[in-house]
Amino acid sequence: MKAVYLERPEDIYIKEIDEPLCPAGYARVRVRAVGICGSDISAYKGTSPMCTYPRIIGHEVVGDIVEVNSSSSQLKVGDRVILEPYIYCGKCYPCLNGRTNSCENLKVLGVHIDGGMTEYISHPVHLIHKLPEKLSDEEWVMVEPLSIAMHALHRLKVKEGEHIAIFGGGQIGNLAAQSALIIGAIPILIDLLDERLGKAREVGIENVLNPQKDNIMEKIKEITGGRMAECVVEATGALSAIRTTLDVVACTGRIAFVGWPSQEISLPTALITRKELDIYGSRNSVGEFPGAIDFISTGRVDVKPVISKVVSLEEIPEYVRILAEEPGRFLKVIGKL
Ligand SMILES: [Zn+2]
């Protein structure tokens, strides 16, 4: 079968490999659609702190069950499913506290172990979610990025009526803003690209700011009635955005860091003390897949504007290169098999 094979950074191609076996406790899935994610691009560029090589990339995987090797699983051959791609040990300190997304021995598909940009993949049955049939495979791919966005909001315990400043109008930022609307919070989306701000407006985000044109401190002061943002999500990993979160957050506000910066950054921690801020890391997601499936199937989150392009499996290496060189060109590119 064919797979998108990243031999080493910047060396990506389609390779013929053997079909996977289906060990006990696993199901084998015929892949139907797979998203290209920011972490696939950092794996390609060699900037991922966790990826090892060679690697079959891809962790946003939708497909059909073709074999189930488990007597306890409800899954059946022919079910359309999405894989929860974070395989955890269940024994370490974070796992014992239910925070399996931050497992000390975490193996994420396409990062630590081979992923889903391939025709077949085997995956533990307890990390496979059955999908309602009414949407397209491409739309279902967005469950994984939506789960990341929802996890950030849950880390912050965002409440109705609160303002949430979101740095980054890419897929995670856009989906975080849509999720904020569902709980009655007021999202303020910040991005340097007007096209992304336009996409946000399309899905009902009224407050969009471009730091190259808007004085974001003044605007956020205006929108929040002088208080500044009770909650902030950083979804770019850009050093200047990370630094600015401390300025736009309200006194006693909360910040979640979702983006992965490529290097260390120094921050004025006196601001954290003076404002008595709560700062959260937000990594992957835990327990968010059922909610994300529900938001998408009921249309409360509109994923269509976020999907920029659908390509074939064979075209994925080319689009990984394009996305690495021009990160602003597409929001989401999805391979369809
Ligand atoms: Zn992803």
Ligand SMILES: [Zn+2]
């Ligand atoms: Zn663990």
